[in-house]
Amino acid sequence: MTHMWVDANDCERRLFRDMLGSFMTGVTVVATRGGDGVVRAFTANSFTSVSLDPPLVLACLAKTSGSYDTFSSAEHFSISVLGDWQRQISNAFASRDPLVKADALARLGGADVPFVEQSLATMICARDRIIDAGDHVILLGAVERFQSKNGQPLGYFRGGYVGFGLAVRELEQLGAPLFVGGLLEREGRVLLCRRQGSDRWEVPGAALSAGEQHTGVLRSLFGRFGIQADASLLYSLFQEEGERRTTMMFSVETNGEAEAQSANGIEARLFGVEDSPWGLIDGEMKRGMLQRFFREREAGCFGIYYDTADGGRVAALDGKPLPWAEWRPGLPAKPAVAR
Missing domain, CATH: 2.30.110.10 (Electron Transport, Fmn-binding Protein; Chain A)
Incomplete structure (x- = not known):
């Protein structure tokens, strides 16, 4: 034309x-x-x-x-x-x-x-x-x-x-069941929390109500542990098998110390790769996400994961999305979970 x-x-x-x-x-x-x-x-x-x-x-x-x-x-x-x-x-x-x-x-x-x-x-x-x-x-x-x-x-x-994310605001406004969580890393260690009486740890997160924004929810969530934090990049978008809700996991940044304080019966602690924290949490997708995070951190090469029918995609921050099976930062260790 x-x-x-x-x-x-x-x-x-x-x-x-x-x-x-x-x-x-x-x-x-x-x-x-x-x-x-x-x-x-x-x-x-x-x-x-x-x-x-x-x-x-x-x-x-x-x-x-x-x-x-x-x-x-x-x-x-x-x-x-x-x-x-x-x-x-x-x-x-x-x-x-x-x-x-x-x-x-x-x-x-x-x-x-x-x-x-x-x-x-x-x-x-x-x-x-x-x-x-x-x-x-x-x-x-x-x-x-x-x-x-x-x-x-x-x-x-x-x-x-x-916007520059994966239509995060559009997802928030749909009113569909959403769960938002945050990966906070400090000196190679990731923050997990555990509810009183439970033997399983969790990535800090909460259900997102219709009309709520993930930034405010995550800020409030980490504030309970005495941490001033803000959501950075969308890190992973997936749906656990058997769950109706979609999970949005964000990397979380803090300008202060991440010495978490337990609050309201919820214990908070930082775990390093030597603790194999993926073995402490439930959910195949969440376990794979934690393993990927530690691998990518060591390789200095991060991507954004979103679930697809053929096993998922990882969008490299400096390149085009790749099939999950091709996403292999150059490390000798391989995750036990497929994603």
């Missing part, structure tokens, strides 16, 4: 804008504090890395923005790259409702330069220069310090948000 060329200088601006939306981007929040002490921030997907040496980045701001004067004179500003769990934050800073935006501004962290806490990455920048660019200006920033965490980014494409 032949497409017609459109004159960019002689067309409706909306048409040009829609074309630019064909480029998928991440989402950032750019924030600063003016000389009057008032905090300003806006959502931007016009963010670009410019230079590694020196470390330079840029974001674009419309000249019609109410924050134009503040950012044009600010000595420092932050750029926070949002994770897929921060969609509401993106909407708030893009909102035209002053009350919604004021509430979001009040939640920003940072004593000197405000920024979005718990974002995927945050950069604190000194203003390098302001560059005039048509109906926008380019804020060129020299990055002074930054922080980052594991997780999936919040994507934006053709006017809407997009």
